[in-house]
Amino acid sequence: MRLILVGPPGAGKGTQATRLVAKYGIPQLSTGDMLRAAVAAQTPIGLKAKEVMDAGGLVSDEIVVGIIRDRIGEEDAQKGFILDGFPRTLAQAEALDQMLSEKGIKLDSVLELRVDQEKLVGRIINRAEEAKAKGEAVRKDDDPEVFKQRLEAYNRDTAVVVPYYAKSGLLTVVDGMQSIDEVTAAIDAVLSRLDENV
Template sequence: MRIIFLGPPGAGKGTQAARIVAKHGIPQLSTGDMLRAAVAAETPIGVKAKAVMDAGGLVSDEIVIGIVADRIDEPDAKKGFILDGFPRTLAQAEALDAMLASKHLELDTVLELKVDQTKLVDRIVKRAEEARAAGQPVRKDDDPEVFKTRLEAYNRDTAVVSPYYAARGQVIEIDGMQTVDEVTAAIEKALAGH
């Protein structure tokens, strides 16, 4: 089962991906984690990425796709994987398709958590307040201004990825405003055919 998770920050992708991992035994692939692992392991692509990062640059789509390509060849990803937070742009989606095709693989589905973005900001503010009240550190991403900036970046750059996959009939929309368990049930229903 090869899945892409789409949705704005704070929609619950990480929570739901963890549940899919637990139930189906496929890894959740975070490009950030994979990038750090490739650099630490000093893989050929990791060495390239480190050089770019050390120079203060952003890692190119080519390097990110290379890291994803290496990672999905690992044994735990043979049954499938969840891409969360990638692809972020249309160019990355196209490059991902080309890379998967070169490996004779296809995506099974694209799950998109649909949320009311105004309520999403309220949800993040509440989460930060609850963390403060419990004496816990507030996640940097839960600062309302930081979150709004991330949301704007998502709407500007990443929201175009959904229509790309929708045009191919691969997107299944899930109401992300339901309770966590209701969202999980809707996802499981959507995945039942795979």
Template sequence: MRLILVGPPGAGKGTQANKLVAEHNIPQLATGDMLRAAVAAKTPVGLKAKEVMEAGGLVSDDIVVGIIRDRIAEPDAKNGFILDGFPRTLAQADALSQMLSDSGLALDAVIELRVDQSKLVSRIINRAEEAKAAGQPVRKDDDPEVFKDRLQAYNNDTAVVIPYYEKTGLLTVVDGMQSIVEVSSAIEAILSKLDEKV
């Protein structure tokens, strides 16, 4: 099962990805984590990425796709994976599609957690207050101003991949304003339909 979860920051992608990892025993592939791991492991692609990052540049789509290619070849991704934070642009979506095709693979589904963005800021403030009350550190992303910037970046860049996947017929929308349990149930319903097709 090869999935992409999309949605703005604060939509609950991380929470749902963690549940899917536990339920289906497939890894969540977060591009930032994979980049750091590839750099640490000194893989050929990791060394290229390190060079670019040390020069203060942005890692190219080719390098990121190369890191994903290497990562999905590992044994724990044999039964599938969840992509998180990628693709962020149309060029990345095309590159991912080409790379999977070259590897004889294809995506099974793209699940969009659709949310009311006007309500997201209050959701983030609540999340920060709950973390404080529980004596946990507050994520730096949960600062309302930082969050608004991230939301703007998502709307400018990443939101464009949604129509791309809609055209391919891979996109399914889930109401991300529901409770965590309801969102999980909706995702599981989508995945069980995929299993029926197999």
């Protein structure tokens, strides 16, 4: 099962990815984690990434796709993987497609957790207020201003990958405003249909 999870910050991708990992026994691949692991392991591509990061630059799509290429070649990713937070741009989606096709691998599905963004902002504001009321620190991600900036970045850069995957017939939209369990059930229904077609 080779999946991509798409959706704005706060849509529940991380929660659903954790459940998919448990159900299918496939790894969730976060580009940030993979980047850090490649740098720590001093792989050739990790060393290249370290050089760019040390210089204060942003790691290129080419390097990120190279890190994904190495990672999906590992033993635990042979049955599949979940990409969460990548691709973030159209160029990354195209580079990922090209790399997978060179490896003879096809994606099974791209799941978009679609949410009402205004309600999402409201949810984050509530979460921040609840944390303050309990005397807890507000997570940086839950700061409403930071969250709005992340949402703007998603709408500007990442939302464009949705029509790209819709055109290829891989996209399934899941209502991310349902309860966590209902979203999980909707995803399970999509994936079990895929399993039947394999």
